[in-house]
Amino acid sequence: MTSPARTRNDFAKTQLVVFYVILLLAIDSINPVKIFLHVFPNIQPWHVAFTSIVLMTYVFITEMKQMLYFSVKIFFHSILSIFFREVSIVGKQNIPHYGPVIFTGNHANQFIDSVVMLCTCQRTISYLIAEKSYNRRIIGDIAWAMGAVPVKRAQDAAMTGKGKICFEKGSDAENACVVNGHGTKFLSELKVKDKIRVAGTSISIKVISIESDTLMNIDASALAEVELPSEPVSYDILHWIDQKVVYEKVLSKLASGGTIGIFPEGGSHDRTDLLPLKVGVALIAYSALEKDGLSIPIVPVGLNYFRGHRFRGRVTVEYGKPIYADPTKLSDFVKGGEAKRIVCNEVLERITDSMRSVIVSAPDYQTLKLIHTARRLYRSKYMSSWEKQDLSRRFAEGYKRLLTIVNGNPPKEWLQLQTRIQDYQKELDDLGIRDYQVPSLLEEKDETSGDVALREMRLPFRIAETILLLLVSAFPALFLNLPVGIIARYWALHRREKALAESKVKVKGMDVMLSEKVILCIVLVPSLWVFYGLLLYLFTDWDLPTIALAFWSFPLFSYMGIVTTEAGMVDLKDLKPVLIRIFPSTRRRLLALPDIRRELQKDLREFVRAIGPSLGELYTDKTLNWADFQQNLRQEKEKSL
Numbered sequence: 001m002t003s004p005a006r007t008r009n010d011f012a013k014t015q016l017v018v019f020y021v022i023l024l025l026a027i028d029s030i031n032p033v034k035i036f037l038h039v040f041p042n043i044q045p046w047h048v049a050f051t052s053i054v055l056m057t058y059v060f061i062t063e064m065k066q067m068l069y070f071s072v073k074i075f076f077h078s079i080l081s082i083f084f085r086e087v088s089i090v091g092k093q094n095i096p097h098y099g100p101v102i103f104t105g106n107h108a109n110q111f112i113d114s115v116v117m118l119c120t121c122q123r124t125i126s127y128l129i130a131e132k133s134y135n136r137r138i139i140g141d142i143a144w145a146m147g148a149v150p151v152k153r154a155q156d157a158a159m160t161g162k163g164k165i166c167f168e169k170g171s172d173a174e175n176a177c178v179v180n181g182h183g184t185k186f187l188s189e190l191k192v193k194d195k196i197r198v199a200g201t202s203i204s205i206k207v208i209s210i211e212s213d214t215l216m217n218i219d220a221s222a223l224a225e226v227e228l229p230s231e232p233v234s235y236d237i238l239h240w241i242d243q244k245v246v247y248e249k250v251l252s253k254l255a256s257g258g259t260i261g262i263f264p265e266g267g268s269h270d271r272t273d274l275l276p277l278k279v280g281v282a283l284i285a286y287s288a289l290e291k292d293g294l295s296i297p298i299v300p301v302g303l304n305y306f307r308g309h310r311f312r313g314r315v316t317v318e319y320g321k322p323i324y325a326d327p328t329k330l331s332d333f334v335k336g337g338e339a340k341r342i343v344c345n346e347v348l349e350r351i352t353d354s355m356r357s358v359i360v361s362a363p364d365y366q367t368l369k370l371i372h373t374a375r376r377l378y379r380s381k382y383m384s385s386w387e388k389q390d391l392s393r394r395f396a397e398g399y400k401r402l403l404t405i406v407n408g409n410p411p412k413e414w415l416q417l418q419t420r421i422q423d424y425q426k427e428l429d430d431l432g433i434r435d436y437q438v439p440s441l442l443e444e445k446d447e448t449s450g451d452v453a454l455r456e457m458r459l460p461f462r463i464a465e466t467i468l469l470l471l472v473s474a475f476p477a478l479f480l481n482l483p484v485g486i487i488a489r490y491w492a493l494h495r496r497e498k499a500l501a502e503s504k505v506k507v508k509g510m511d512v513m514l515s516e517k518v519i520l521c522i523v524l525v526p527s528l529w530v531f532y533g534l535l536l537y538l539f540t541d542w543d544l545p546t547i548a549l550a551f552w553s554f555p556l557f558s559y560m561g562i563v564t565t566e567a568g569m570v571d572l573k574d575l576k577p578v579l580i581r582i583f584p585s586t587r588r589r590l591l592a593l594p595d596i597r598r599e600l601q602k603d604l605r606e607f608v609r610a611i612g613p614s615l616g617e618l619y620t621d622k623t624l625n626w627a628d629f630q631q632n633l634r635q636e637k638e639k640s641l
Contacts, residue, residue: 068145069124076115082562083518085312088385089120091319091358096123096297100254100288101322104281104351105301106274106359107263109308110515111139117261117301118146120317126253127261128246128280132156138519149249151280153266154195154204154238161189161196164232177205181214182232190216193240198229202275202504204238221341243280250284255292260284264351267503270309270511272368273361277352282344285325286333297322298351300627302358304389309513311485316385318358321627323350353634357626360392362399365507370418371395373425376435377601378608393626397633398615405614417607424593424600431589433577438593441577476561479532480554484524492516529554 028034033048060067080087095101103125107113114127126147134140134150143150163183179196187210190196195204196218206219250260262284265275281298288294300320307313325347332339362368375392383391403410410418428435495516500509533551536542542550580586612619617629 065147066124069147072142072145073118077119079518079522080115080119082559083311083313083514084315086314087116087120088314088316089319090316090386090389091321092120092122094319094321095121095299096322099257100294100296101259102254102281102285102296102298103259103261103301104264104298104355105261106303106355107265107268108270108303108511109305110268110512112308112515112518113263113268113303114261115518116303116315116317121319123259125259125261128250128263130156130267138522149246149253149260151243151246152241154241155197155267158197158236158238160199161185161235161237165196165235166230166232167228176208176217177220177228179216179218181216185213186210186216187213189237191240195238195240197236197238197504199234199236200504247284247287251288251291254284254288254294254296264355267505268511268515269503269505270507270509271505272363272365274352274355274359275505277348277355279344279348281351282325282347285347286330286343289325289327289330290334295324295327297324298354300351300354300358302355302389304359309510311517313514316389318386318389320354320358321625323347323354323627349634350631353630354627356630360389360396362396366422367399368396369425370421371399373421373435374604377421377597377604390624394618394624397629398618401615401618402611413607417603420600421604424596427589427593427596431577431580431586433590435597437577438597441590441594476557477565480525480528480558481561481565484521484528487524488517488520491520525558 024031033045037043037045037048101123103117103121105113105117109116111133114125114129118125126149127143128151129143129148131150131152134143134148162185163181165179165181165184168178168180190207190210192207192209194207196207197204208217208219210216253260262281264277264281266278267275269275285296285298288296299322302316302318302320304316304318305313306315308315326343329343329346332343334340360368360371362371371392374395375388378395379391402414406414428438492513496509496513499512500506503509529551532554533547536547536550540547577590581590608619617624
């Protein structure tokens with residue numbers, strides 16, 4: 001891993017080189033090109049320019065892929081700095097410096113996931129991308145520039161089967177389940193290896209054999225955790241797709257020491273836990289071991305978003321310790337059939353465990369929100385990104401373990417504390433303030449008159465500062481950012497509704513919103529700059545150099561507008577408790593919050609101390625190997641079944 005000191009040193013060198021070049025260009029007497037032309041007067045400036053163009057073209061053609069990738073990476077670094085106020089990286093030391101690697105990430109924010117991974121990883125990553133997305137303009141163009149490999153997904157071409165089906169669990173040695181059809185056409189619509197999916201669910205089941213138009217057998221192993229419907233239901237058909245060409249491209253990339261990025265859940269979603277992983281990543285790992293003798297590290301990547309669908313949200317990217325396919329089970333993989341399925345499922349389970357070790361998973365969004373509130377209350381002092389991730393995971397896993405201990409029936413004391421934490425968060429939301437602002441309210445514990453509050457807290461100065469920041473950002477925000485922002489917001493809402501209607505796994509479809517905003521902004525923002533440039537050319541008497549300077553200043557003004565607007569909004573949020581404290585009703589609610597928080601913090605810590613020993617290593621161990629923890633947790637569940 002590159003050290004921060006070395007990174008700063010490299011950046012300093014780059015700055016010195018840039019400033020040195022500017023110095024040479026600014027003074028003719030030390031400009032090397034000018035000196036060369038002076039010494040050789042027969043050589044014209046266009047000779048030098050033409051030679052430079054030829055050489056640049058040659059370099060670009062020979063190194064086109066790398067240059068495109070580097071350019072795309074720089075571009076998306078700027079995109080992330082605009083759309084996220086903070087991108088934190090945890091576990092970067094777990095990324096191998098060289099050799100083939102498979103990165104597996106949770107898919108919580110559509111194509112933004114790949115952008116975040118691209119910009120936080122020092123390796124060059126080639127992604128597996130759905131062919132449906134690869135064929136979209138902009139996304140597909142960027143994917144091509146990054147060397148992505150398109151994958152045709154069965155769910156993208158799913159069709160509704162005729163009639164309805166009902167299930168009858170079989171007991172034969174093939175572990176099959178009998179499917180009876182009513183008004184179905186199995187022989188003409190389905191083939192062996194195709195999959196069916198009960199309408200309204202995300203579980204797909206492979207067809208083993210087809211006996212007639214109304215009778216077939218499916219693989220019952222996929223139904224272990226699925227409750228079969230007792231009544232006839234509608235179903236979707238997912239035709240089998242031969243991915244041989246895709247696997248050959250991927251294996252060739254890995255054999256040459258390249259890296260592959262995969263989102264093995266198969267599709268983006270906004271759930272608070274992982275979807276069942278697709279088997280493709282396991283097949284790639286064992287195929288590389290079989291074909292090229294490569295034991296490829298599989299590095300889990302946790303993409304943890306906070307207000308990830310909103311502008312200026314935060315994201316913590318966590319790289320976990322790599323896992324490997326088991327070489328001792330390669331012979332079982334080569335055998336094929338049931339032995340191959342068992343081997344692939346085993347490594348898939350370990351990949352799932354490793355991916356859960358780098359995210360904070362919860363049963364639902366409300367529980368996840370409760371966990372983050374509890375974490376902030378439990379430890380108020382500054383914590384690093386890694387400490388926040390670790391403590392949030394301890395609360396999340398402790399919550400689930402407690403539910404298991406009490407068989408899903410929490411005691412009264414627990415429910416009361418949970419309700420109080422939720423009420424505290426609701427009060428913060430209603431007042432429009434954040435938890436970190438509550439301790440500062442202690443300074444104004446006594447109920448004073450509005451005039452005293454105004455004078456002692458220097459409110460006029462703070463208002464003037466906020467107004468100044470907002471005024472500075474007003475021009476670029478109104479003319480360069482606001483029009484695009486409004487259009488992007490409504491476009492994202494439209495795309496969200498469409499994605500939600502098409503998906504079987506999305507809850508609210510929030511995972512597509514930021515991606516759609518970014519895609520639209522990539523098109524509209526430069527278009528708006530060109531439009532303003534044309535207006536300057538047609539309706540002003542400015543000369544071309546002045547117009548060009550104004551045009552190339554638009555990106556800077558736009559970014560300055562974003563930064564200053566955010567600073568103004570932060571000041572406005574910090575000012576809000578001061579302003580609403582002027583009114584007696586809200587002042588009483590605000591002044592009650594520090595006591596509520598202090599009591600909550602005290603009771604929460606006492607509760608954790610009381611139940612901590614029953615949580616085992618979650619409470620006693622200062623450091624945890626989260627991948628081992630998740631694996632042990634899964635094995636315990638399997639034993640209890």
